[in-house]
Amino acid sequence: MRNPLHSLCPYFAMFPEDFVREQVDAYTAPGDCVFDPFSGRGTTIFQSLLMDRRSAGVDVNPVAYCISGAKAELPSLSQILDRIDKLESLYAFCDEEKFREERRTLPPFFRRAYYHTTLNELLFLRLALNWQSDPVDRFVTALALGCLHGEVNSAKSYFSNQMPRTISTKPQYSLKYWKKKKLWPQKRNVFAMLRIKAGFRLSGAIPSSRGQVRLADARKSADEFPHLKGQVSVIVTSPPYFDVTNYEEDQWLRLWLLGFDPKPSYSQFSHDSRHTQEDHYWRFLQESWKGIKPLLKENATIVCRMGAKGLTEARIRERMVQSVQLVFPEAKMPKRPVISNIRNSQTRAFRPGSKGCLFEMDFVFSLSG
DSSP: OOOOGGGSSOOOOOHHHHHHOOOHHHOTTOOEEEEEEOOOTTTHHHHHHTTTTTEEEEEESSHHHHHHHHHHHOHHHHHHHHHHHEEEEEEETHHHHHHHHHHSSSSSHHHHHSSSHHHHHHHHHHEEEETOOHHHHHHHHHHHHHHHHBBBTTTOOOOOSSSSSOOOOOHHHHHHHHHHHTTOOOOOHHHHHHHHHHHHHHTOOOSOOEEEEEEGEEEEEEEHHHGGGGEEEEEOOOOOOOOTHHHHHHTTHHHHTTSOOOSSSSSSSOOSOOOSHHHHHHHHHHHHHHHHHGGGGEEEEEEEEBBBBSHHHHHHHHHHHHHHHOOOOOOOOOOEEEEEEEESSSHHHHHHHHHOOEEEEEEEOOOOO
16 A cells, blocks of 8 residues: 655656655665655655665755655655644634735735635744744644645545646646636635645554655755765666756745745746756756765666657667766666656646656666675
């Protein structure tokens, strides 16, 4: 049975936990260290912990950091429920007029996306939760991020009017769609839903140890984890695909809940989420491998799932091998990259007519010389 924490928050372009399980089984033993320099929703980190490995990672996107960090440092259910109770009690003493004024300052999208009392509760949580440094608050925030938007017609698990689960559609598109379909947000009790979600998410197996996640650029990995130098046995990761998506843009609504601007943005915290210049992209990956190099054991393995729009299989292989071997001259590929087609692309599902990434390539590099 799948651990409910794996789906804590839907995320665009994510690999399944089975992929991580296979790599961790193949290249590590219990107690070994697994690292992910593009931690995303934390699949590598959490699955490794379930398999009694040490795990750590970084991500430059605050949404990814919050989700993967929540899985890495799990609080107890009682801690989470106590915190939600306290938050609800504090909210009860808030001035309704304050929220009314704040709602007026928000773009029209928010008033059609959320029922007014639901939006009040979200505005309160946006200010009250210390997701940056408190593990309990981080987990509560991750729960809220997972419920922030979704298909309300199929499940009453989301706070918003009708939206996709994995990406935040643009405000104008959303407003136009809701008006055309005559859709209005339903009243949701945020605190009650968070309690239900907390119980469900923590109903599966819980790792016996904790991992570590930092909000940082992949190129700074070794600087963030000096105590792990020479200890990492395997990298299991998937960098942002070339010219496929911009995580900052696609996650703009979740970023808003974390304190960022109430509108889509492209460069509030990173210029590297999306690369439309091929040379820039491969240089970024090369610099990322350089950033993790001090952490790796001499006989470490790098496993990387890669995708790109507009590049051939041969081109991806050529540039990927080059990016690794410029940093690790001893790197060898023990087997050919595994290529898989993307049949039901999320890009096409949410952007009809779009021609996004059509296949993925799984690379394995051995650094044993």
